[in-house]
Amino acid sequence: MRRKLKLKRGLQQGGAALEFALSLMVLVPLFLGVIGLGLSMLLQMQTVQVARDAGHMFARSINFTLLGNQQILSFIAGPLGLSAGSGTTGTAGSGNAVLLLSTVRYMDVSACGLAGFTSLNSHGVPTGCTNYGDWVFSQRLVIGNNTLRTSNLGTPPASIVSTTDGTITITNQAVNTGDVATITGFNPWNSTTGDGLPSGQWVYVSEAAATGFNMPPFSNGTMTYAQLYF
Numbered sequence: 001m002r003r004k005l006k007l008k009r010g011l012q013q014g015g016a017a018l019e020f021a022l023s024l025m026v027l028v029p030l031f032l033g034v035i036g037l038g039l040s041m042l043l044q045m046q047t048v049q050v051a052r053d054a055g056h057m058f059a060r061s062i063n064f065t066l067l068g069n070q071q072i073l074s075f076i077a078g079p080l081g082l083s084a085g086s087g088t089t090g091t092a093g094s095g096n097a098v099l100l101l102s103t104v105r106y107m108d109v110s111a112c113g114l115a116g117f118t119s120l121n122s123h124g125v126p127t128g129c130t131n132y133g134d135w136v137f138s139q140r141l142v143i144g145n146n147t148l149r150t151s152n153l154g155t156p157p158a159s160i161v162s163t164t165d166g167t168i169t170i171t172n173q174a175v176n177t178g179d180v181a182t183i184t185g186f187n188p189w190n191s192t193t194g195d196g197l198p199s200g201q202w203v204y205v206s207e208a209a210a211t212g213f214n215m216p217p218f219s220n221g222t223m224t225y226a227q228l229y230f
Contacts, residue, residue: 040212040222040224043080043210043212043224044226046077046078046080047097047208047224047225048226048228050077050082050208051206051226051227051228054206054208055101055204055205055229057069058101058206058230059204059230063165064143065086065087065088065164065165065166066086067084067085067086071084073143077099080208081095081096081097081210082095082097082098082144083095083144083145084143085143087163088140088141088142088161088162088163088166089142089158089163090143090144091144091145091146092146093145094144094145095144095145096210097144097145097148097209097210098142098146098148098149098208098210099143099144099206099207100141100142100143100206100207100208101140101141101142101204101205101206101207102139102141102153102181102204102207103138103140103202103203103204103205104136104137104181104183104202105135105201106134106135107131107133107135107136107174108133108199109124109132109199111170111173111199112126116171116174117129117174128175129174129175130174130176130177131173131174131175131176131180132174134181135180136173136174136179137153137156137168137181138167138168138170138202139166140156148209148211148223149209149223149225151207152227153181153182153183153205154180154181156168157176160176160179203230205227205229205230206227206228206230207227207228208224208225208226209225209226210223210224211223212224
């Protein structure tokens with residue numbers, strides 16, 4: 001009788017150990033997957049936050065070509081790994097994040113007039129103002145690893161971007177087709193009703209991207225990205 005009880009207990013204990021081992025095969029990957037998902041979400045939130053903070057400061061004319069101001073952004077970015085430097089073009093291959101700051105404007109009659117194109121044709125379109133009716137870049141700054149990602153708005157030709165402060169002349173804004181930003185189907189200024197943005201108003205765009213958390217097969221390091229308008 002005792003032998004039978006011991007044998008039964010042994011079988012029960014063995015069955016419990018087998019069940020525990022089988023459950024671990026499900027629970028461990030599930031646990032690691034939750035960790036990977038959580039860390040990826042945290043990185044995405046941090047990416048949004050640095051884009052928001054940088055955009056607020058950029059719209060208030062903070063000079064981000066200065067090393068000291070870029071170091072502030074690097075501190076704000078924290079674990080994202082945003083490398084600081086000086087100038088307007090970022091640091092090639094350095095760091096795990098990049099911040100792209102753009103100022104764009106809508107080329108209406110007034111903006112074309114600032115470039116010297118004041119004559120209007122019979123349809124009210126400024127003669128010679130090639131980019132009339134388009135969004136164009138008036139400034140572009142890149143902070144961090146400029147090899148990680150390009151802007152969703154496009155990239156103005158390096159030849160027309162000032163290496164001092166990232167600005168683009170009003171003439172290039174008016175006639176250089178490479179300066180047109182990828183923003184379509186939206187006219188912010190209605191000259192008839194006067195609603196929307198006032199003529200000549202700039203829009204500030206902040207884009208941040210960072211290398212994602214990498215823990216195959218649970219997280220493949222997909223790059224985080226955020227784009228905000230101010």
